[in-house]
Every structure is written in structure tokens, then in C-alpha cells.
Amino acid sequence: MTDAIPDTAPARAPRGFSWRRWRNRKIASPAFQSWASRFPLTRGHARREGERLFDLVAGFVHSQVLWAVVELDLLTATRDAPQSLTTLANRARIPEDRMEALMQAATALGLFERMGGGYQLSGLGAALMGVPGLIGMIRHHDVFYRDMEDPIAVLRGEKQTELARFWPYVFGAGAAENPDVAQRYSQLMADSQALVAEETLRTVSLDGITHLLDVGGGTGAFLAAVGRANPSLRMTLFDLPAVVPAAEARFREAGLSGRVHVVGGSFRDDPLPEGGDAISLIRVCYDHSDETVRALMAKIFAALPPGGKLLVSEPMSGGDRPHRPGDAYFAFYCMAMQTGKARSQARIAEMMKEAGFQGIETPRSRRPFVTSVVTGCKPGAT
Numbered sequence: 612m613t614d615a616i617p618d619t620a621p622a623r624a625p626r627g628f629s630w631r632r633w634r635n636r637k638i639a640s641p642a643f644q645s646w647a648s649r650f651p652l653t654r655g656h657a658r659r660e661g662e663r664l665f666d667l668v669a670g671f672v673h674s675q676v677l678w679a680v681v682e683l684d685l686l687t688a689t690r691d692a693p694q695s696l697t698t699l700a701n702r703a704r705i706p707e708d709r710m711e712a713l714m715q716a717a718t719a720l721g722l723f724e725r726m727g728g729g730y731q732l733s734g735l736g737a738a739l740m741g742v743p744g745l746i747g748m749i750r751h752h753d754v755f756y757r758d759m760e761d762p763i764a765v766l767r768g769e770k771q772t773e774l775a776r777f778w779p780y781v782f783g784a785g786a787a788e789n790p791d792v793a794q795r796y797s798q799l800m801a802d803s804q805a806l807v808a809e810e811t812l813r814t815v816s817l818d819g820i821t822h823l824l825d826v827g828g829g830t831g832a833f834l835a836a837v838g839r840a841n842p843s844l845r846m847t848l849f850d851l852p853a854v855v856p857a858a859e860a861r862f863r864e865a866g867l868s869g870r871v872h873v874v875g876g877s878f879r880d881d882p883l884p885e886g887g888d889a890i891s892l893i894r895v896c897y898d899h900s901d902e903t904v905r906a907l908m909a910k911i912f913a914a915l916p917p918g919g920k921l922l923v924s925e926p927m928s929g930g931d932r933p934h935r936p937g938d939a940y941f942a943f944y945c946m947a948m949q950t951g952k953a954r955s956q957a958r959i960a961e962m963m964k965e966a967g968f969q970g971i972e973t974p975r976s977r978r979p980f981v982t983s984v985v986t987g988c989k990p991g992a993t
């Protein structure tokens with residue numbers, strides 16, 4: 612038996628010449644950096660790498676500046692006309708010199724433009740205002756930020772994270788205790804659904820489908836969007852009993868009650884409603900363990916008719932090609948939630964295959980910060 616390799620053992624250096632080893636050793640040397648930042652052919656690249664590094668180092672400050680701007684409602688205040696520092700400072704009850712620091716920081720981040728003596732919202736800041744649910748998402752980041760204070764403890768599973776309690780509180784028993792908070796955040800989940808629905812419907816076609824069952828459909832924002840785009844589609848929403856009354860209310864208001872059947876229950880314990888020739892799981896899998904998702908996919912497979920379609924849409928990891936939204940933000944978000952994880956399209960495709968689905972498609976995600984999609988079919992269509 613060999614001794615266990617200590618955690619800190621350096622990786623064994625490969626024999627022979629390794630270009631990457633040579634490169635990394637060079638670039639990690641302060642003397643080389645100093646030379647490269649002076650040499651005409653490398654100095655531009657060296658400066659850009661320095662800027663990229665600095666942005667990584669300072670990213671948490673950028674996020675907190677953004678949070679302060681949103682919390683103080685400076686976007687609305689500066690949308691239509693430039694505002695002087697004095698006005699902004701009085702409004703926010705912040706001393707003028709500190710207000711200047713905040714406005715300068717946020718201007719450097721691209722959220723405002725300096726106009727005359729004051730500040731006005733930039734195009735990027737205006738775009739932020741127009742993304743449904745984004746301001747609410749930023750505001751709830753105080754919770755995620757506290758969890759990320761010790762990312763190593765989160766990684767080791769040693770931290771009692773606040774996010775693990777946050778959404779269950781919003782959707783579950785806590786809702787009764789504090790209906791305002793619950794309402795605000797279920798609204799946020801529904802608002803942020805607008806972009807997810809738009810991106811999902813741009814990515815997949817529902818042609819040929821007559822009846823869509825949305826499992827974990829929340830308050831019905833996805834089906835409402837699908838229903839508007841597909842006037843002859845019949846729909847069923849399935850979610851926990853505590854959630855479905857809000858969905859019923861939404862469908863009533865949207866004049867869709869006649870086309871949507873709403874069923875309360877748990878996909879863990881109850882049979883799925885029958886009749887759908889397609890089933891959607893929108894932002895559902897990433898909240899759950901592999902075991903739960905496997906059982907759910909098997910249940911969906913059994914519930915679908917031959918030729919029936921499963922559609923999974925949620926923010927995903929980039930897998931072999933990691934990307935920031937899926938592999939940094941959503942992966943850590945799900946980790947802090949403690950019940951699920953961000954999976955790649957390839958991983959979800961594999962799980963669908965294990966459940967028996969065929970013809971699996973993983974269309975390229977155009978906006979992976981909104982959602983990615985995987986679809987599959989139950990074999991046996993005529």
C-alpha cells in the first residue's frame with residue numbers, strides 16, 4: 612500500500628518540454644511581467660491582462676456599488692434628466708463627498724454618464740431598469756453575499772447558508788408568517804420568468820404539441836407566455852398546493868382559465884396529471900439532487916405518450932466550456948441553496964437518456980445568463 616498523497620503535494624511535472632509549463636513559469640515571474648509591460652510588442656497585452664486581473668480582484672466591490680445604486684433608487688432618479696450631486700446626496704441622506712464617491716464609482720462601471728455638473732443614467736443603466744425582475748434579483752443579493760463571505764466553508768458544506776432557507780421560506784410555510792416578503796419574492800421569480808420564457812420559446816418550437824404540462828410551473832408565468840404565443844395549445848400547471856392558488860389567479864386575470872388546468876401536488880409523492888403530449892421543467896432541476904431529478908425524469912417518461920416531448924430549460928453550466936453565468940454565479944447560487952446544482956446541457960442530456968428519452972437536442976444557448984435548453988422525445992411516435 613502506498614501512503615496517501617498529502618493534499619498539498621505539487622502536481623508531478625511532466626517529462627520533457629511542456630509549452631504551458633514554460634509559459635506559466637514565465638508569466639508568473641515579476642521580472643518577466645515588468646519586461647513584458649515595457650516591450651512594445653507585449654505591453655498592450657500585458658496591460659489588458661492586468662486590467663482583467665484587477666477586475667477579478669475588485670469584482671465584489673463592483674457588485675456592492677451596484678447594490679447601493681439600486682437600493683438608493685438612483686436609476687429612476689437620473690433616468691430623465693441629469694441630477695446634481697447635492698440633489699442626489701440629499702435624496703439618499705449621504706454626505707456629498709461620499710455621494711460623489713458612489714456616483715464616480717458607478718459611472719466608472721458604466722451605469723451613469725457625467726453631464727454638465729451632474730450625472731445621468733447611461734444606456735447600460737437604462738437596460739438594467741428594463742430587464743424584468745433584475746432589480747429585485749440584485750436587491751436580494753444581500754442574502755447571497757452573506758453566504759459568499761466564506762466560500763470555502765460553502766464548498767466544504769460547513770456553513771449554514773441563508774439562501775437554503777430563503778426560497779423555501781418564500782414558497783413554503785414562511786409565506787403565511789410574512790406574506791409581504793413571500794409575495795415580493797414570488798413576484799420576483801415570476802418577473803424573471805419573462806426573459807426565460809422568451810429565450811426558451813426562441814430556442815425550441817412547440818409545433819405539433821397539443822397539450823403542455825408544466826411541472827413546477829410556479830405561479831404560471833411560463834404557461835401564460837406560452838399560451839399567448841400558441842393560441843390553440845391546451846395547458847396544465849402542476850406545483851405544490853401552496854403555490855397553485857397564485858397560478859389560478861394569474862390565469863383568471865389573463866383570461867386563460869378556460870385553457871389551463873391547475874393541479875396541486877408534489878412530483879415526489881403524487882402522480883403527474885395526465886394528458887400532456889409535452890412536459891416542461893423550467894428552472895426546476897437545478898433546485899434538486901441527482902436522485903430527485905432521476906426519479907422525476909423517470910416519472911415524466913412514464914406519464915408521456917409515445918412521441919411525447921420533455922423540455923428542460925434553466926441556467927446551466929457550460930460543461931467542457933465553462934462560462935461565468937453558469938459556472939460561477941449559478942453554480943455557487945445552487946451550492947448555497949444546498950439542495951441542487953447547476954448541471955451542463957450534456958449532463959442533463961445524459962440523465963434524460965438514462966430515463967429512456969431519445970432524439971435529445973442541446974441547442975446552443977445564446978443567452979446562457981438567462982437560460983439553456985435540452986429536449987428529448989419518448990420513443991415510439993408514429
Ligand SMILES: CC(C)=CCC/C(C)=C/CC/C(C)=C/C=C/C(C)=C/C=C/C=C(C)/C=C/C=C(C)/C=C/C=C(C)/C=C/CC(C)(C)O
Binds near residue numbers: 738745945981
Ligand atoms: C435606442 C437607441 C438610440 C439605441 C439602441 C442601442 C441598443 C440596441 C441598445 C440595447 C439595449 C438593450 C435592449 C439591452 C438589453 C439588455 C438585456 C435584455 C439584458 C438582460 C440581462 C439579464 C440579466 C443580467 C439577467 C440576470 C439574471 C439573474 C441574476 C438571475 C438570477 C436568478 C436566480 C438567482 C434564481 C434563483 C432561483 C432558484 C431558487 C435557484 O431557483
Ligand SMILES: C[S@@+](CC[C@H](N)C(=O)[O-])C[C@H]1O[C@@H](n2cnc3c(N)ncnc32)[C@H](O)[C@@H]1O
Binds near residue numbers: 893
Ligand atoms: C425555481 S421555481 C421555478 C418556477 C417556474 N417554473 C419558473 O421558472 O418561474 C421552482 C418551482 O418548483 C416547485 N416545486 C418544488 N418542489 C416541488 C415538488 N415536489 N412538486 C411540485 N413542484 C415543486 C416550487 O414550488 C417552485 O414553484
